Amino acid sequence: MIRKLVVVVGLLAVSARVGAAQSCSITSTAAPPLSCAVTSTHSLTVPSLLSLTMSGFTAGTSQTLNAPTAMSDFSSGNTIQIATTGPAFVVKANRAYKVQISAATAAFSGTSYAKPAGDVAWSTAAGGTFTALSTTAADVQTGAATAAANGGIFYKTTYNFTQDVPGTYTLDVTYTLVAP
Secondary structure, eight states: OHHHHHHHHHHHHHHHHHHHOOOOOOOOOSOSOOOOOOOOOOOOOOOOOEEEEEEOOSBTTBOOOOOOOSGGGGTTOSEEEEEEEEEEEEEEESSOEEEEEEESSSBOBSSSSOOBGGGEEEESSTTSOOEEOOSSOEEEEEESSEEEEEEEEEEEEEEETTTOOSSOOBOOEEEEEEOO
C-alpha cells in the first residue's frame, strides 16, 4: 500500500510540472516553411538608481569657511561677508532628482555664543543669489535622468565684529539626494 501511495504522489508531482508547461507541435502535409510558436510573458523591475558624489572639501568631508584676518577687514563697518568656495558634486540618476542643503542645527556649536547657521549663505554660483542656511532643506539643484550632472556650492559668511565671540565653531551641513 505504501508503494502505491508513493507512486501516485510521484505521478501527481510530474503531472503538475507538465500542466505548467507550454508546447508547440506541427502536423501538416503543407510545404515548408512551417512554424510553431510558444508565447511567454517576461517581466522585470527597473529600480531607482541615484548617486551623489561630493568632492572639494577642505579636508575629508570638512569645510573650513574663510574668516577675517585683520582689523582692516572691518574698515567699512561692523559686519563683513567673506566668500568661500565650497564642495562640488556630481549626480547620476535614472529618474528625476533633487539635491538639497540644510543645517543640522540653528546655530554653530562652540563657545557660549550661538553663532546663527543663517550667517552662512549659499549659492550655486560665486556671483549668484545667496540664501541663508537653514534647518529646513532647500533645493540646490533639480533635474531629470542624467548620466552626470555637475554642481557646486559657494558660501558667504557674515561676520559681526561686535557680536561674534572669538573661538572655534562647528556646524554640520547635510547634502541630501532626493528622488521626488
